[in-house]
Amino acid sequence: MKAEIHSLLPQLIDHGLENTEGLLRVACPEGTDEISKQPTPNDKDLVSHLAAPKQAKSISQVLQECASIFESRVATQHPKFFSFIPSTMLPVSWLADLIINAFNPHVGGSLAGSTCDIVEKSLMSWLASKIGFSADEAAGLSVSGGSMANFMALTAARDKIVPKTENHHLAVIYVSGDTHFSISKAARILGFGKDQICQIPGLEPQTLATSILDDRAAGRIPMAIVATLGSTSTGSIDPISEIATVASENNIWLHVDGAYGASILLSASYAHLAKGVEKADSLTWDAHKWLFTSYGCGMLFVKDKQCLARSFAAHSDFLDAGGRQENYEFWDLSLELTRPARAMRLWFILRALGTDRIGEMIDRGVRLAEEA
Incomplete structure (x- = not known):
């Protein structure tokens, strides 16, 4: 053959x-x-x-x-x-897939992943700096897409804010009408009921703060707020900075679903539209939406890497011991053990085109939307 x-x-x-x-x-x-x-x-x-x-x-x-x-x-x-915005794949992305799939690296950890592991960690650290996260404390990793990133973020939020299992039924997650349906799906998989999802129109900060106070008074546990950076239907952006203030004042996890819109951070002209993401606890970012890769190239960033390790690190007789506090492997931070080299797809495109050109392409997309 x-x-x-x-x-x-x-x-x-x-x-x-x-x-x-x-x-x-x-x-x-x-x-x-x-x-x-x-x-x-x-x-x-x-x-x-x-x-x-x-x-x-x-x-x-x-x-x-x-x-x-x-x-x-x-x-x-x-x-x-x-019709919708799942992929804007460039020819160079197709070439990257062809080459990377031929090598077929296992990027679950540093032994098998080797230099691909180094590239992913370095690339994610650089992107984390664009968000405003500390490269030393934050974690970034490639995942299959926004749905998986949102699921993992809510898992980390649950395990930090509501660590006791017997209190899970008291948790509340705050969303807007534009929040992606993957959030409610993730909440259901994590064991939360429909009545634990509180929808606030536009996540208006004052209404949000009042709802949080009311829930606390009723004995519930405000767990997470999910702000949207680029909604699926219209590309709308929630008032992230003001929402972050409410989250901080109430000790609530703030997750920003930027699967579509987080790429605006690489724009020279419009990055200010993402103001406030640096205050989030976690951020979803899809490269296959506005960074021109093929499908299956999402990313999750968490401000404190130990929050991911708390939820996903595990011990096994065929792996190094999990729970390391300094040099976490990707399998310590992710639901996955076997991981393809998704980040190498993005690296290939950024390396071939350069971030300045990528930023210009994003700018052009915004200008076309404004003209339309």
């Missing part, structure tokens, strides 16, 4: 999969290309048949079948696709 793959590589690189106009064209469509193609009943039957293979096929045939499967889809990276 290795020889067969080797013989196909020139064709794959030069011409792409059969029945397509090349992998690069597929990854980065032209404006005249079709945006959406939905499968016919016949297509569905064919794919269902292909989905449960029994006999081995040649790599060439498998490539053809793969192309036929991917043919029906919504090309969310299409230049004229504006």
Whole structure:
């Protein structure tokens, strides 16, 4: 099989999969290309048949079948696709994925991850400094996306603010009408009921402060506030600085869901729109939304790395002992043990384009939105 793959590589690189106009064209469509193609009943039957293979096929045939499967889809990276904002992948991101997947590093810890581990830690420290977090005290790590980052942030908030299990039913999480649904999903998975999610319109600070006082008086435990930096529907931003003041005065964890909007921190002209994120306890940031990577490249940043270690460090006979206070491994700070080199995707793009150009591209996006 290795020889067969080797013989196909020139064709794959030069011409792409059969029945397509090349992998690069597929990854980065032209404006005249079709945006959406939905499968016919016949297509569905064919794919269902292909989905449960029994006999081995040649790599060439498998490539053809793969192309036929991917043919029906919504090309969310299409230049004229504006329905929602999951990915703005650049050609360089596709190239990065190809190379990184060939190396297939395990970035769960420093032994297997080695230099990829060093790059991720250094890159996350640099991005943490852009947020305003201390590089020495904060932790940043790549995750699959905003949903996972939000889940881990709420877990850390629970374990710090409401450490006793018997009090979990008293916890309250404050959100706005624009808060992403992954927050309520994470809360449910963590064992919180619907009545423990308090929605405050626009997270208006005075209304928020009053609700917190009322909940405390009723014997509940205000646990976390989730502010939004770039809502899914409109890109709106909650008043983060004022919300942070309320959170600090009431000893409540402040999480900022910046999956979409946190990239504004790399803008030379509009970074001020993220004012107040430096006061948060945690921040979600997706590179696959506005930093031009392919899917599955999210990030979580927490101001105090020990909060993540409290929730996720564990002991095992085949790993080094967890709970180190200085040199935490990524498996000490994450739900995952086996981790792909997601951060290397982002590194590749930042290295190839430079942060100044990335900032200019973000600026252009804001100006286009203003013009629209």
